[in-house]
Structure formats: structure tokens, C-alpha cells
Amino acid sequence: xxxxxxxxxxxxxxxxxxxxxxxxxxxxxxxxxxxxxxxxxxxxxxxxxxxxxxxxxxxxxxxxxxxxxxxxxxxxxxxxxxxxxxxxxxxxxxxxxxxxxxxxxxxxxxxxxxxxxxxxxxxxxxxxxxxxxxxxxxxxxx
Amino acid sequence: xxxxxxxxxxxxxxxxxxxxxxxxxxxxxxxxxxxxxxxxxxxxxxxxxxxxxxxxxxxxxxxxxxxxxxxxxxxxxxxxxxxxxxxxxxxxxxxxxxxxxxxxxxxxxxxxxxxxxxxxxxxxxxxxxxxxxxxxxxxxxxxxxxxxxxxxxxxxxxxxxxxxxxxxxxxxxxxxxxxxxxxxxxxxxxxxxxxxxxxxxxxxxxxxxxxxxxxxxxxxxxxxxxxxxxxxxxxxxxxxxxxxxxxxxxxxxxxxxxxxxxxxxxxxxxxxxxxxxxxxxxxxxxxxxxxxxxxxxxxxxxxxxxxxxxxxxxxxxxxxxxxxxxxxxxxxxxxxxxxxxxxxxxxxxxxxxxxxxxxxxxxxxxxxxxxxxxxxxxxxxxxxxxxxxx
Numbered sequence: 308x309x310x311x312x313x314x315x316x317x318x319x320x321x322x323x324x325x326x327x328x329x330x331x332x333x334x335x336x337x338x339x340x341x342x343x344x345x346x347x348x349x350x351x352x353x354x355x356x357x358x359x360x361x362x363x364x365x366x367x368x369x370x371x372x373x374x375x376x377x378x379x380x381x382x383x384x385x386x387x388x389x390x391x392x393x394x395x396x397x398x399x400x401x402x403x404x405x406x407x408x409x410x411x412x413x414x415x416x417x418x419x420x421x422x423x424x425x426x427x428x429x430x431x432x433x434x435x436x437x438x439x440x441x442x443x444x445x446x447x448x449x
Numbered sequence: 450x451x452x453x454x455x456x457x458x459x460x461x462x463x464x465x466x467x468x469x470x471x472x473x474x475x476x477x478x479x480x481x482x483x484x485x486x487x488x489x490x491x492x493x494x495x496x497x498x499x500x501x502x503x504x505x506x507x508x509x510x511x512x513x514x515x516x517x518x519x520x521x522x523x524x525x526x527x528x529x530x531x532x533x534x535x536x537x538x539x540x541x542x543x544x545x546x547x548x549x550x551x552x553x554x555x556x557x558x559x560x561x562x563x564x565x566x567x568x569x570x571x572x573x574x575x576x577x578x579x580x581x582x583x584x585x586x587x588x589x590x591x592x593x594x595x596x597x598x599x600x601x602x603x604x605x606x607x608x609x610x611x612x613x614x615x616x617x618x619x620x621x622x623x624x625x626x627x628x629x630x631x632x633x634x635x636x637x638x639x640x641x642x643x644x645x646x647x648x649x650x651x652x653x654x655x656x657x658x659x660x661x662x663x664x665x666x667x668x669x670x671x672x673x674x675x676x677x678x679x680x681x682x683x684x685x686x687x688x689x690x691x692x693x694x695x696x697x698x699x700x701x702x703x704x705x706x707x708x709x710x711x712x713x714x715x716x717x718x719x720x721x722x723x724x725x726x727x728x729x730x731x732x733x734x735x736x737x738x739x740x741x742x743x744x745x746x747x748x749x750x751x752x753x754x755x756x757x758x759x760x761x762x763x764x765x766x767x768x769x770x771x772x773x774x775x776x777x778x779x780x781x782x783x784x785x786x787x788x789x790x791x792x793x794x795x796x797x798x799x800x801x802x803x804x805x806x807x808x809x810x811x812x813x814x815x816x817x818x819x820x821x822x823x824x825x826x827x828x829x830x831x832x833x834x835x836x837x838x839x
Binding site: 318320321322323324325327328329331332335336387388390391393394395399414417421424425 | 667668669671672673674766767776777778789791792796809812813814822823824826835836
């Protein structure tokens, strides 16, 4: 390779900072890829994690349907966050690639935890807790 | 109070495409050594050579210019287009909507004698007041002289603000107030470089930011607004990225001049002045997305800490915090306004401010077209926690 093809560093500090930035980006990408790989891999742990998240998604769909058909539905739908959850899990068609599917499942699990945390709080918490299904979900995810 | 210490003449090399009017434009006697192209000089190879050297391309004869032939990098040259007056707005829109009007961005300008035509097209394509270049002359030669004179004046820009030494709030107030009054479209990115440099930077930033904006928006019910806050909004260039029908964009800036210009540019969005204490005038958990674009790196660590703390406070749990900042120190100069901070130090600062209650969603390094090194980075975080209110 001719000599003038080499880049001559003039600012060591800038190079160090660029190196840190690129290394940080690479470590993020590696972590994301290995996370996705593990989730989509064939190991027992990965499969159980995926099945747990799929279960959470199913629970989320059932819970939203139940809440959406309850007498409290108009009150719940008055809040934008509830309408967003309905849009996200009841009205959006699937058809996602594997990476998007994993992201969707992870989001479903997080959203279910947040929804349950809201439901079991006052003022309606005691009312919801009278339902065995809510107590089961609470046990399972909280 | 500091003052503008000096001005800096940027090397401006506008190229005028006069097409069928080339003789008339040459006869008009543009002062200086300007390149005037006729309709034979826009064959791809010839045009590429000319655009490589141009800082602005002024198109005086839109009807004969091959906009479809411009490739990706050639769109980085800022455009000034003179709208033809002989066509109805609907006809003009039908001819140029897709190849030109929808591609004109914040760094391009539209020159016209017809305010009604400007109103019609600017509403449809969300062009801003800073993009409007009103000209008196209908005749292309005289219009070329008017545009050349405006460009010449605009590029004699002040570049040093805030008196001796660099103090961020004072500097950005003075810079914003001065530029918003005189050359608002220059008050973006780097004032020391020409518009082409800044337009190319903006394109690269947009390619990184827009997917993150979409990810933050996610799937929402149609009637649930997406609340967005930009800190250090300037004249509001990122507001154009959000749909006012579904998104509620709010911008904060320390310069009142900038805030006024942003309100003129985007009347449907909301812009507020940020006080010297850097405390945001919003309740906790008010926004789904809070972001900065090349703002924090101009501030000291203590100011960064205050801004990060406020950004975290007003973000809804589950919402996104996105930062596009320089994490690589550039060559230092007397006019430098950057406090170098490496990405690892920045992440430590964020974790400390948020007490670890964030998850990392995206990291991306950014190298601008003119740079040898990757200079900027985009970091997107999700705020953990349970919303206090439904």
C-alpha cells in the first residue's frame, strides 16, 4: 500500500474519543444481536423466555378484551393510554419479521406490567382485585 | 452584556441556472465572477462538475431544469428556485410537486413575486417563513440581480458573540437574537460554514433521528396525541418532521429571537423561552419524546446536568429521551463553543441524573460528509417507571 494511503492522526484526543464512540456503538449492536439471537435460538432457556413473552401478549389481549367489554370501558377509553393499548394489541395486524416480533413481545410484556400496576392502584384497585383473574395476573407478572 | 465582535465572510459561490434566459441574465450584469448556465449546460456530467463547486444553486428557469436528474449528494447543494409566474398554482404543483416541491427542505428557498402562489404552495408543502424570498422583479435578469444581492448580504454574517470568553447562555442568546433578525436560515448547525455544509449535516442527522422519532411514536390510537419536546429548538427546523394533525410539537430555546422566528415558521407548534435557570415550564411526565440535536455539547457539565435532569423529569415513563450530540472533540479554536465530552462520560452523566432508571434503546455513530472522523453520536433511551397519571 502506498504511504499516502495511511491517515496520519493529528489529534490523539479526538481519535481516542472517536474510538470510544465506535466501541460503544459496536458493544450496543453486539448486545442487541446476542439478545435477539438468544431469544430466537433453540436453547431451552430462550424458548421458555419467548413462550413467557407470548403468554404475556395473550394475557394482554384477553385483559384488554375483558376490560373493553366491561361497564368500566367508557371510563377506561376516556384515557388515551388505554386506547393506544387497544390499537397496539387488538387492532394492529401482525405480519412482523422475527426481530420485530421479539420487540413486539417484549413491549407487550412491559405494557402488561404497567397496565396491571395501574389497575391494582386506588381507586379501582380493590374492585379489580376481587376478580380472581386479576389476582392471578398480579401474581404472574408483578 | 457582550456584543457581536466580528463578522466573517463566507466564501459564496452561487451558480445561476438561467436556462432559456441565459443571454438576458448575462446581459443584466451580475457583479463578480458568477457562473451562469444555459439549458445546454445541465447534461449530467457537466452539471455534476459545476455543482461540486457551488455553495448555492439558483434556478431561474424551473421549466427547463432537470430536477429528476439530480442524485443524492447533489441535493445537498442549497437551492433557490424562482417560481414561474405564467402558470396557475395547480398546474405548477402538478408539474413540480413530486420532483421538486416535496424535496425542498429547511435550507432551500423559494423566490417569487406572487404572495398568493407562496401561500398556496407553502401551506401544502409546509415551507416556512424563513424559506420565503420575496422578489420584486418578474424579468429573470432583474430577478437574478435581486437574488444575488440578497445572497451577498446574507453571507456577510456575524460569527462571534457573547464578548470575551465563552459563556453558553449569553453566547446562544446573542447569536440567536442576531441571526434570527437577519439571516434565520443561517442560525442552524454551524454558522462558520456555508449553507451546503449545513444542509448535508442536516440530511445525515435526519437519517439518524427520523427512525428514532418513528420508534418513539410507535403504534398509537389515532386520537392520542404524540407529545414531543425539543430542547434548544432554534428556529424550529425539526418541527417540520412531525405531523401537526397527530403530533404536538413543543420547542424550548434560550434566545427569544429564535423563539419568535420559530413561532413564525411553525404557527401550529408551540415554542417557549427557556430562562437562565434552565428549568422547564412543564409538569412532570408531560412528553412522550424529549430530544436535543447538537445542543448539550455546547454546555458545561453542570448545565448539562440541569438540562438532563429536566428532560428526564418531563418525560413520561415508557417515553423516549434522544440525544444527537458531538462526542468527539474537534480541532480547538478561539471561536470553539464545544465542551468536549466522550460518549462514555456522557452516558455516566445520564445514568447519574436518571438514577439508572433508563434503558438503552439505540446507539449510532454519525460521520458528516465533510469530516474524516465520526464526530456525532445518537443515543436513545427509554424512561423506566410507572406513570403517575393515566
